[in-house]
Amino acid sequence: xxxxxxxxxxxxxxxxxxxxxxxxxxxxxxxxxxxxxxxxxxxxxxxxxxxxxxxxxxxxxxxxxxxxxxxxxxxxxxxxxxxxxxxxxxxxxxxxxxxxxxxxxxxxxxxxxxxxxxxxxxxxxxxxxxxxxxxxxxxxxxxxxxxxxxxxxxxxxxxxxxxxxxxxxxxxxxxxxxxxxxxxxxxxxxxxxxxxxxxxxxxxxxxxxxxxxxxxxxxxxxxxxxxxxxxxxxxxxxxxxxxxxxxxxxxxxxxxxxxxxxxxxxxxxxxxxxxxxxxxxxxxxxxxxxxxxxxxxxxxxxxxxxxxxxxxxxxxxxxxxxxxxxxx
Numbered sequence: 001x002x003x004x005x006x007x008x009x010x011x012x013x014x015x016x017x018x019x020x021x022x023x024x025x026x027x028x029x030x031x032x033x034x035x036x037x038x039x040x041x042x043x044x045x046x047x048x049x050x051x052x053x054x055x056x057x058x059x060x061x062x063x064x065x066x067x068x069x070x071x072x073x074x075x076x077x078x079x080x081x082x083x084x085x086x087x088x089x090x091x092x093x094x095x096x097x098x099x100x101x102x103x104x105x106x107x108x109x110x111x112x113x114x115x116x117x118x119x120x121x122x123x124x125x126x127x128x129x130x131x132x133x134x135x136x137x138x139x140x141x142x143x144x145x146x147x148x149x150x151x152x153x154x155x156x157x158x159x160x161x162x163x164x165x166x167x168x169x170x171x172x173x174x175x176x177x178x179x180x181x182x183x184x185x186x187x188x189x190x191x192x193x194x195x196x197x198x199x200x201x202x203x204x205x206x207x208x209x210x211x212x213x214x215x216x217x218x219x220x221x222x223x224x225x226x227x228x229x230x231x232x233x234x235x236x237x238x239x240x241x242x243x244x245x246x247x248x249x250x251x252x253x254x255x256x257x258x259x260x261x262x263x264x265x266x267x268x269x270x271x272x273x274x275x276x277x278x279x280x281x282x283x284x285x286x287x288x289x290x291x292x293x294x295x296x297x298x299x300x301x302x303x304x305x306x307x308x309x310x311x312x313x314x315x316x317x318x319x320x321x322x323x324x325x326x327x328x
Contacts, residue, residue, distance in 0.1 A: 035235035036069020039242035055297035066246040070104030096128025110135035138173035146181040157190040169197040186211040197221025205232035224275040227268040230256035
């Protein structure tokens, strides 16, 4: 069903043919546990819009006090679409060198074509990624049917030396990875999970319901619905807001995992507006501005993204202030 895989030990002879059993049905648990909180780290730039590796290293050092499971590198908040191939790989190499081995590095390797995604995936693994996060190709989104997407992800997973996590981010791509495609792909031995950034909790719950018997793992793609995700069985979150309020997002995770739902609700309420501000409302320029207020290196974005206006900065600061995260 899934073509060549990198798991020959899992292929069982059956008569004159071959029957491939999903890895997770033969193992005690998932091939790689990805549960926990991940900031999709920002890429700092110099005034000349070159990647500032020194400031990137400083951010990683500052994040070391938070109980993150790991880091998403070259996700949407890393401005991966504006980086060259060489820059994307070098950022992953630098992050792997800078953080402890126990911190999982999930690298964004998605490209528009299947072949380019395979090549980037292999190179990301060689650069130190423990897993890859593969966004849906979307330039020809009118033709990105379930069949096309299943074919794409199957080929990528067949050739990937590390586990693959699906990535659905309709706000950026205009494309939701269909539930039926996710359910089909969850059976692949090298596809271990999904980051869902759409925010439709009924969809997330349905995917978890239909795939949990395989040990398939779903990550909430935003801090704004992190509690809701945990309530229906998500195992963690990839949260832009964790770049700014890392301790608080991790505390929300802890409260949910310990069943302290009332406290979790109160904290979740205070994270919703700031999260919306640094994602949908002001985007990456807003995220980078907020990082500066909390002692991290956000800095400029790469063109054509523009910095916030003075009015937008005032509005952003007001949002953090009224929710108790900044003083007047």
